[in-house]
Amino acid sequence: MSARGLMNDFFSRxxxxxxxxxxxxxxxxxxxxxxxxxxxRKHSILxxxxxxxxxxxxxxxxxxxxxxxxxDKGKSCDTVEHGYQxxxxxxxxxxxxxxxxxxxxxxxxxxxxxxxxELSRDFVPFVRSSGQERVVESALNWTQGFTAAKLADKxxxxxxxxxxxxxxxxxxxxxxxxxxxxxxxCTEFExxxxxxxxxxxxxxxxxxxxxxxxxxxxxxxxxxxxxxDETITMMALxxxxxxxxxxxxxxxxxxxFTEEQWYQYGYYESLGKWYGYSHGNPLGxxxxxxxxxxxxxxxxxxxxxxxTSTNRTLDKSSETFxxxxxxxxxxxxxxxxxxxxxxxxLYNGTSNLPTSNIVEAQNANGYSAAWTVPFAARAYFEKMIxxxxxxxxxxxxINDRVLPLEQCGGDGFGRCTLTSFVDSLGFVNGxxxxxxxxx
Numbered sequence: 001m002s003a004r005g006l007m008n009d010f011f012s013r014x015x016x017x018x019x020x021x022x023x024x025x026x027x028x029x030x031x032x033x034x035x036x037x038x039x040x041r042k043h044s045i046l047x048x049x050x051x052x053x054x055x056x057x058x059x060x061x062x063x064x065x066x067x068x069x070x071x072d073k074g075k076s077c078d079t080v081e082h083g084y085q086x087x088x089x090x091x092x093x094x095x096x097x098x099x100x101x102x103x104x105x106x107x108x109x110x111x112x113x114x115x116x117x118e119l120s121r122d123f124v125p126f127v128r129s130s131g132q133e134r135v136v137e138s139a140l141n142w143t144q145g146f147t148a149a150k151l152a153d154k155x156x157x158x159x160x161x162x163x164x165x166x167x168x169x170x171x172x173x174x175x176x177x178x179x180x181x182x183x184x185x186c187t188e189f190e191x192x193x194x195x196x197x198x199x200x201x202x203x204x205x206x207x208x209x210x211x212x213x214x215x216x217x218x219x220x221x222x223x224x225x226x227x228x229d230e231t232i233t234m235m236a237l238x239x240x241x242x243x244x245x246x247x248x249x250x251x252x253x254x255x256x257f258t259e260e261q262w263y264q265y266g267y268y269e270s271l272g273k274w275y276g277y278s279h280g281n282p283l284g285x286x287x288x289x290x291x292x293x294x295x296x297x298x299x300x301x302x303x304x305x306x307x308t309s310t311n312r313t314l315d316k317s318s319e320t321f322x323x324x325x326x327x328x329x330x331x332x333x334x335x336x337x338x339x340x341x342x343x344x345x346l347y348n349g350t351s352n353l354p355t356s357n358i359v360e361a362q363n364a365n366g367y368s369a370a371w372t373v374p375f376a377a378r379a380y381f382e383k384m385i386x387x388x389x390x391x392x393x394x395x396x397x398i399n400d401r402v403l404p405l406e407q408c409g410g411d412g413f414g415r416c417t418l419t420s421f422v423d424s425l426g427f428v429n430g431x432x433x434x435x436x437x438x439x
Contacts, residue, residue, distance in 0.1 A: 097137045099246040104376040105138045109145025113153075116327070120146070121156040125164045125327035130181035131171040132333075138376075139166050139331040164329070168320050170311060178311040180290035181332040183339060185309050186437035189283040198276030204355040205271055206232055209264035213257065235265050243375060267358045269369040274353050277338040278367075286432030288336065288343035293429075294321070295344075296422055298328060299383050299394065308434040334373035341372060341379070343428055345407045346396060372398060383418060392418040 097105070113120045125146070129139035143164040150156045150163060170179045177184070184190060206228050214231040218224055226234065234256075241251035257265070274280040277287060290309030297304040297315075301323050304315040314320040332340075341347060349365035361368035380397040393415040396403045408416035408424040416424075 097134050097141070098243050100243045100248050101134075101376065102137065102141050103246075105141035106145035106148070108376060108378060109142040109147075110149045111145075112142075112329070113146045113149035117153070119326050120150065121153060122162075123326040124162055125329045126322055126325050127164050127166050127329045127331075128168040128170065128181065129166055129331040130179060130333065130336075131169050132182070135181075135331050135333065136166070136169060139329070142329065142331070168314065170314065178290075178309050180294055180309050180311070181330060181336060183277075183287040183309070183336055186283060186287060186434070188437050188439055189281075189287060192439075194281050194283050197281050198272050198274075201271045201275040201280065201353075201355050202268055203228070205264075205268055208356065209261070209268070213261060232265075232268065235261075239375075263358065266368065266370055267353075270367070271353055271355060273335070273338045273369045273373060274350075274367070277335045278342040278347065279350065280352050283433055283436060284339055285342035285427065286339075286434055286437070288339035288341070289428050289432040289434065291330075291332075291336070291340045292343045292425065295381060296425065296428070297321075298323060298325075299381075299418060300422065305429075306431070308431050334377060337373050337377060337379065341398070343432060344396075345424060345427065346398070346403055346405075347372075348407055366401065366403070371401065374399065384415075386415070394418050394421040 112125075127139055127143060129136050143166065147163045156162070170181055171177055172179060172182045172184065179185075189195065210228050210231045213235075214226055214228055217226055217231060217234065238251055238254040238257070241253050242248055245251070254262075271280075275284075277284040279285060286308070290306055293306035293308070294304055294310060294315065303323075304310055304321070306315075347365055347367045350367040351364075353359055353364065353367075361371045377399055379399075382395045382397070384393050384395065386393055394405070394408075394417070395413070395415045396405060397414075402414040404410045404414055405416045405421070408420040410416045
């Protein structure tokens with residue numbers, strides 16, 4: 001294989017593209033013995049499917065309503081070409097998806113339709129999005145993909161009302177807005193005792209792996225005097241340059257660092273998520289409790305019972321939080337997905353990640369940032385009825401990996417009964433540690 005081919009293959013594995021085996025989901029090409037064991041289309045029903053996306057293809061700086069700034073010779077910095085040269089607070093092109101990111105979400109909508117065609121043909125997903133611009137764009141692009149796939153399906157309903165739209169957008173604000181798709185309400189988590197745990201963990205690891213890189217860069221970039229943090233930022237330019245390409249082409253910039261260093265960088269990102277929003281942070285999983293209670297409500301077809309981050313005005317209305325639907329799609333952020341996965345106990349078997357050496361996902365109960373929240377991450381929560389089972393079953397699939405659901409006695413296909421799944425969520429039912437949010 002050529003050097004370019006090796007690099008492309010490496011980044012596919014590192015950043016979550018084609019870095020796993022796809023689980024058979026009962027489609028037309030699945031082995032006959034699998035379909036017989038899991039479900040038979042004639043007799044079995046997928047009752048409800050939930051999907052949450054981290055539609056993040058490019059995040060550079062936040063938007064602002066201030067007047068556009070200028071730089072050299074009066075040129076506006078409020079452009080794609082020159083925005084990066086401006087103050088982060090006044091350039092607002094960098095809160096949007098790249099072309100590659102847009103296509104990822106279109107593809108995701110197509111894939112969702114094709115994967116669940118038996119339902120998608122006749123039912124319309126109820127779609128919610130958190131209010132940040134790139135998340136809304138993710139939702140809209142996903143609905144475009146779903147619609148394109150349905151229009152191409154000659155067996156699908158052609159009713160004008162049979163196509164998805166963005167039904168609810170939940171605003172994001174700095175203070176006081178209840179939103180299960182975006183954390184910002186728990187003040188102790190946001191600004192208190194636990195708000196620096198992730199930074200501390202990442203810095204400890206960065207001092208080990210990034211110091212040699214820092215020395216090498218500074219030796220060749222005379223006068224740059226890059227800090228450890230700036231060295232990490234240099235590395236981050238690689239994946240962002242990749243997704244800035246319309247085709248996701250690996251940037252030559254990535255070759256500045258070795259394959260080993262990229263694994264080290266990937267672990268740096270895993271530490272940030274684990275100690276920021278997962279079990280490594282005492283209040284991390286609590287940020288996902290509100291959505292988890294909404295998930296329970298949809299699965300058991302009962303009103304939401306929650307006292308944490310749910311928006312009660314929206315959730316008590318059948319217009320903005322309908323029950324009894326077959327398909328749902330929610331769009332959120334990677335950090336929030338991490339908190340939701342943790343609240344649901346999906347990675348309860350993962351021990352706290354050390355900050356002195358790498359623990360690969362295979363040895364961390366399937367946990368890493370690349371495996372859980374790569375760009376355009378997705379999670380499917382399925383409720384189904386299968387042959388030879390009297391009870392409704394639940395299965396969770398994250399980025400095409402079927403999770404074992406050990407916390408509720410998952411079988412060989414990753415399924416446990418709905419009752420045991422809900423019963424396993426004592427942390428969620430009790431509100432997590434929400435009582436510690438406002439001490």
